[in-house]
Amino acid sequence: MKRKLAALTLFATIGLTLAACSDDSDGGKSSDTGSSSSQSAPFNDADVTFAQQMIPHHxxxxxxxKVAETRAGSDEVKSLAADIEAAQGPEIETLEGWLESWGEDVPSGEMDHGDMNHGSSDEGGMAGMMDEEDMKSLEDASGAEFDRMFLQMMIEHHEGAVAMAETEVQDGENADAIAMAQKVISDQQAEIDLMNSLLGS
Structure with a gap:
């Protein structure tokens, strides 16, 4: 009787252990999917377009x-420029990581400057991009004139980014890409309001 009871206990223990291993394995898969996030989550053409176009835009x-660091006249513009650089640099790295994990082309620096020459109106996704003439004018300005030009150009630039992000929120599939797009809308709209305020002051 004792042997029979011991055997039953052993089988029950083995069964529970196997069940626990099975649960851990399944749980590990779902947790891995969550941690790799956008890399393993579904994505569509809108997500790819958003990432590929937001990189050169940023x-x-x-x-x-960077031009504002030495050409701006007001501390407010210098501070805003520093905030823009600090926020958008890490977003570029994230976007590049997504494209690599999705097996899609990552825009290169050389491509970015080429795209700038074609401006903003050919594709709605690239709205707000400055052309070479705009950038040259900005680099040649300084002080109050620079501040005015920078604010006007950056408002247009931000409005283009917001439009691109709104398209991603509407048409995208990848949850992380959509979340970044929502952050772009929130952050850059707040900066647009600040820049309009600085222009009016």
């Missing part, structure tokens, strides 16, 4: 912000 904003 890079141009950073280029404009």
């Amino acid at each position: 890079e141009q904003a950073i280029e404009m912000a």
Whole structure:
């Protein structure tokens, strides 16, 4: 009787152990999917377009912000430019990581400058991009004149980014990409309001 009871207990223990292993394995899969996030989550053409176009868009904003470090006249504009650079740099790295994990082309620096030459109106996704003439004018300005030009150009640039992000929220599939798009809308709309306020002051 004792042997029979011991055997039953052993089988019950083995059964529970196997069940626990099975649960852990399944749980591990779902947790891995959550941790790799956008890499393993579904994505569509809208997500790819958003990432590929937002990279050069952000890079141009950073280029404009770097010019402000030495050409801006007001501390407010210098501070805004620093905030833009700090926020958009990490977003570029995230976007590049997504494209690599999705097996899609990552825009190169050389491509970015080429795209700038074609401006903003050919594709709605690239709205707000400055052309070479705009950038040259900005680089040649300084002081109060620079501040005015920078604010006007960056408002247009941000409005283009907001439009691109709104398209991603509407048409995208990847949850992380949509979340970034929502953050872009919120952050850059707040900066548009600030820049309009600085222009009016």
